[in-house]
Amino acid sequence: MDEVPAIELQDVGFSYNGVPVLEKVNLSIGREEFLSVVGPNGGGKTTLLKIILGLLKPSTGRVRVFGAPPERNRERMGYMPQHTQFDPQFPVSVMDVVLMGNLGSRRGGPYSRRDRDEGCRVLDQVDMCGQSRNSFSSLSGGQRQRVLLARALISEPEILLLDEPTANVDVGIESKLDRILKNLKKHMTILMVTHDLGFVTHMVESVICVNRKVVVHPTSSLNGKLIHELYETDMRMVQHNRVTLRENSKREGRRRG
Amino acid sequence: MGEFLLALRNPDIAFLRYALIAGVLGSVAFGTMGTYVVTKRISYIAGAIAHSVLGGIGAGLYLQIRAGITWFTPMLGAVLAALASGVIIGLVSLYARQREDTVIGALWAIGMAVGLLFLSRVPGYVEPMSYLFGNILMISRTDLIAIAVLDGAVITLTILYYDRFLAVCFDEEYARLRGIHVSLFYLLLLCLVALTVVLMVTVVGIVMVIALLTLPAAVAGLFSRFLWKMMIFSSLLCMVFSIFGLGISYIYDLPTGSNIILVAGAVYILSVMASFLLRRRRAYT
Numbered sequence: 001m002d003e004v005p006a007i008e009l010q011d012v013g014f015s016y017n018g019v020p021v022l023e024k025v026n027l028s029i030g031r032e033e034f035l036s037v038v039g040p041n042g043g044g045k046t047t048l049l050k051i052i053l054g055l056l057k058p059s060t061g062r063v064r065v066f067g068a069p070p071e072r073n074r075e076r077m078g079y080m081p082q083h084t085q086f087d088p089q090f091p092v093s094v095m096d097v098v099l100m101g102n103l104g105s106r107r108g109g110p111y112s113r114r115d116r117d118e119g120c121r122v123l124d125q126v127d128m129c130g131q132s133r134n135s136f137s138s139l140s141g142g143q144r145q146r147v148l149l150a151r152a153l154i155s156e157p158e159i160l161l162l163d164e165p166t167a168n169v170d171v172g173i174e175s176k177l178d179r180i181l182k183n184l185k186k187h188m189t190i191l192m193v194t195h196d197l198g199f200v201t202h203m204v205e206s207v208i209c210v211n212r213k214v215v216v217h218p219t220s221s222l223n224g225k226l227i228h229e230l231y232e233t234d235m236r237m238v239q240h241n242r243v244t245l246r247e248n249s250k251r252e253g254r255r256r257g
Numbered sequence: 258m259g260e261f262l263l264a265l266r267n268p269d270i271a272f273l274r275y276a277l278i279a280g281v282l283g284s285v286a287f288g289t290m291g292t293y294v295v296t297k298r299i300s301y302i303a304g305a306i307a308h309s310v311l312g313g314i315g316a317g318l319y320l321q322i323r324a325g326i327t328w329f330t331p332m333l334g335a336v337l338a339a340l341a342s343g344v345i346i347g348l349v350s351l352y353a354r355q356r357e358d359t360v361i362g363a364l365w366a367i368g369m370a371v372g373l374l375f376l377s378r379v380p381g382y383v384e385p386m387s388y389l390f391g392n393i394l395m396i397s398r399t400d401l402i403a404i405a406v407l408d409g410a411v412i413t414l415t416i417l418y419y420d421r422f423l424a425v426c427f428d429e430e431y432a433r434l435r436g437i438h439v440s441l442f443y444l445l446l447l448c449l450v451a452l453t454v455v456l457m458v459t460v461v462g463i464v465m466v467i468a469l470l471t472l473p474a475a476v477a478g479l480f481s482r483f484l485w486k487m488m489i490f491s492s493l494l495c496m497v498f499s500i501f502g503l504g505i506s507y508i509y510d511l512p513t514g515s516n517i518i519l520v521a522g523a524v525y526i527l528s529v530m531a532s533f534l535l536r537r538r539r540a541y542t
Binding site for chain 2: 074075078079081086087089090091092093096097099100101102103104106108109110111134135137138151155172256
């Protein structure tokens, strides 16, 4: 395919106060691919997402989103941060949070009925329309995550970046999120940071392993040894019934992207 | 209270009427900007801006009286000082996050030091106490017009850019991702806070103005779930505090600023306790 890749990173490096967080990252992600990003805490997963979004400037290398610098294609990307970064006391309604996703295409002024209808449409996708008038802080962690997902979806992005959607939330969000993502992956490039290796492994084609260096593995090659290398510790692989991880599959499919 | 109402109609004590109008008009800007200050958690920035105002007032008095530049009023000096420190703190917090609190503290103290130095060189007797703790005798008709104009500006900008200010306060990062000029709106917000602070300095004083900015909003925040409701609620509370404080200070011949702040403080403490008890009761039932 000679199509421009959705996301392309060439020799990207990033250091924070002189400490390297990411080194020599080469990555090419095609359109409508679904990848999960895994790695230990502090390994640079969120940094990678923020570099793709253009929120952080890489110290070295080049980032391209649809062939252009990320700042120029921001409106084609949706981003869902972790819900724990928000002030739990901030007085804001669910609808206000969702409509924040449309800010770029607005001129200001009070929200119109059309804005609200649009908000309701995306809230419906995540089963949260009934809560649009509630305050964001009164929601549970899982509900907040779904509202943040709706905010990312309202601008109809072509790339969706999710930062640990299943961390610090109530049980049960996984099956919901699973269903939502299954629909979205048909027409979106999705990159999802996760700690839960079992979650969605059945849906993703490849796994991006981030621990200062970035390596892409096909999902089928994920096994205990690889995970041990990645996390530098033994970690129990969470296997859900639906997951089709092959413990001893060979690593011939391993590719550097 | 009847005595207070009667006094308001007495043409010989116009200053009381002016103080009341200043309090009521100022409440609109205070409630609105106070809500932003409290939710964005920048009361220390507002505090530094308020204290640096003394530098501007001192410079204004010096230039006007000593240097003979008559158009350079203390009010103009105050506005310039407030805007300057707002912009400086804003730029520092946007581009050099780690040392923000040091800069806030430095501006806070430098502003006051400059102010006192100028005041000591102004011939005649200038009472720093009036500026530090407020003096309703200083409120002029021009002040009232200035407060009304500021109200207009604050309300217009808040309605026009409600979505943007909300996004900048709630989630700066996402606002940036949606192409909003975050630094610009943050600086605009700080400048509006600076102007708001200046206008009420004559009523409650430099030292206490920060309390009138944050306490009504803090009380309103306990009981409101949305930003715009919090703004309306805290504007009303600010009005009530100002009227009560002024009334008490007139009847018992006590300093106005202190009374307004003490009324606000008492209501704040009571409502924090009330909301704590309410929450506990709800948790058990």
